[in-house]
Amino acid sequence: MRKPSYEELCRQVKELENERERLKLKSAARLRKCRAKYDAMLDTVDAYMCLVDRNLRIIWANDKAKKIFGGDLVNRHCCVTCHGRKKPCLESSYCIVRQSFRGETVRHPGTIAVRKDGRKIYFNVMAKVVSRDADGKPCNVVKVYNDITQYKQVEEELKASMLLLRDNLSGTIKAMAMTVETRDPYTAGHQRRTADIARGIAQEMGLPREQVDGIRMAGVIHDLGKISVPAEILSKPGRIGAMEFSLIQQHPNTGYDILKGIDFKWPVAEIVRQHHERMDGSGYPFGYSGNQILLEARVIAVADVIEAMSSHRPYRPALGLDKAFAEIKQHRGTLYDEDVVDAVVDLFDKKEYIFH
Numbered sequence: 001m002r003k004p005s006y007e008e009l010c011r012q013v014k015e016l017e018n019e020r021e022r023l024k025l026k027s028a029a030r031l032r033k034c035r036a037k038y039d040a041m042l043d044t045v046d047a048y049m050c051l052v053d054r055n056l057r058i059i060w061a062n063d064k065a066k067k068i069f070g071g072d073l074v075n076r077h078c079c080v081t082c083h084g085r086k087k088p089c090l091e092s093s094y095c096i097v098r099q100s101f102r103g104e105t106v107r108h109p110g111t112i113a114v115r116k117d118g119r120k121i122y123f124n125v126m127a128k129v130v131s132r133d134a135d136g137k138p139c140n141v142v143k144v145y146n147d148i149t150q151y152k153q154v155e156e157e158l159k160a161s162m163l164l165l166r167d168n169l170s171g172t173i174k175a176m177a178m179t180v181e182t183r184d185p186y187t188a189g190h191q192r193r194t195a196d197i198a199r200g201i202a203q204e205m206g207l208p209r210e211q212v213d214g215i216r217m218a219g220v221i222h223d224l225g226k227i228s229v230p231a232e233i234l235s236k237p238g239r240i241g242a243m244e245f246s247l248i249q250q251h252p253n254t255g256y257d258i259l260k261g262i263d264f265k266w267p268v269a270e271i272v273r274q275h276h277e278r279m280d281g282s283g284y285p286f287g288y289s290g291n292q293i294l295l296e297a298r299v300i301a302v303a304d305v306i307e308a309m310s311s312h313r314p315y316r317p318a319l320g321l322d323k324a325f326a327e328i329k330q331h332r333g334t335l336y337d338e339d340v341v342d343a344v345v346d347l348f349d350k351k352e353y354i355f356h
């Protein structure tokens with residue numbers, strides 16, 4: 001076989017170089033086309049996306065991210081650009097990108113980011129490693145932000161409305177309590193003090209906070225129905241007659257009738273109606289017994305007796321706490337719920353409860 005001449009070899013080398021250059025340009029063009037296709041696709045995604053390198057610098061961002069965080073984001077630190085930090089969080093263990101580089105897919109709900117105009121926006125953020133080097137070490141992490149600002153705003157508005165409603169409700173309850181107490185100055189403060197003791201008992205019993213709040217709320221207005229009892233009877237010194245007593249006995253039902261149309265979170269009207277029921281069925285208005293009586297009403301019943309016996313009444317001086325406790329201990333399990341009595345004894349004994 002004939003050896004190629006020097007000129008021929010040079011020509012072949014040149015052709016190979018040309019072919020290599022042509023292939024290089026072709027693959028670069030294909031790469032550009034491919035990249036443009038993926039960029040276009042990622043620009044249609046309804047999420048803000050950034051690709052971040054190990055130095056926490058952004059190496060790519062979709063259009064949506066560029067618009068909200070401000071222009072070309074490439075080469076900028078993601079924590080400074082997207083989260084309004086003063087410096088890159090190169091050492092922070094809370095950084096979602098750093099966590100992700102450790103190999104986890106990380107999700108942070110309700111993260112705050114800062115727009116280019118300085119306004120805060122709320123996101124659910126996810127970060128995940130998307131490329132690794134030849135040794136398997138993560139090179140790039142993608143951050144995907146889903147905007148939940150509108151949900152957050154609605155949530156905050158709802159919270160504010162709830163607080164306002166709660167304040168309004170508590171103002172209405174206070175007004176109701178005062179309405180009874182201005183007609184019956186001898187028992188002024190009785191409902192509030194009863195409510196405080198009832199709350200203490202409920203806490204001592206370990207009841208859930210919601211239930212404790214309901215007991216306190218019902219306690220503040222448990223005698224609301226006395227509004228229908230003539231003031232002369234409420235403040236009459238000395239013993240009252242059977243007729244007058246039967247009028248007073250109407251107050252749980254009257255309280256129920258006033259409250260039943262109000263949509264409380266708790267069964268306030270029913271608690272008020274049952275606060276004079278007794279465990280053995282000897283109470284009123286229905287003569288309910290045991291578990292027929294709401295636990296909340298059983299708690300208020302005991303608190304009511306303790307407060308009433310330890311305070312002055314128009315028809316008698318204060319009997320004192322000792323007598324009040326002797327009464328509830330004597331009738332533990334017959335008139336009064338055993339657990340409630342135990343809780344109130346513990347409350348006053350161990351914690352040195354003080355009347356306010």
Ligand SMILES: [Fe+2]
Nearest residue numbers: 222223275276
């Ligand atoms: Fe009462």
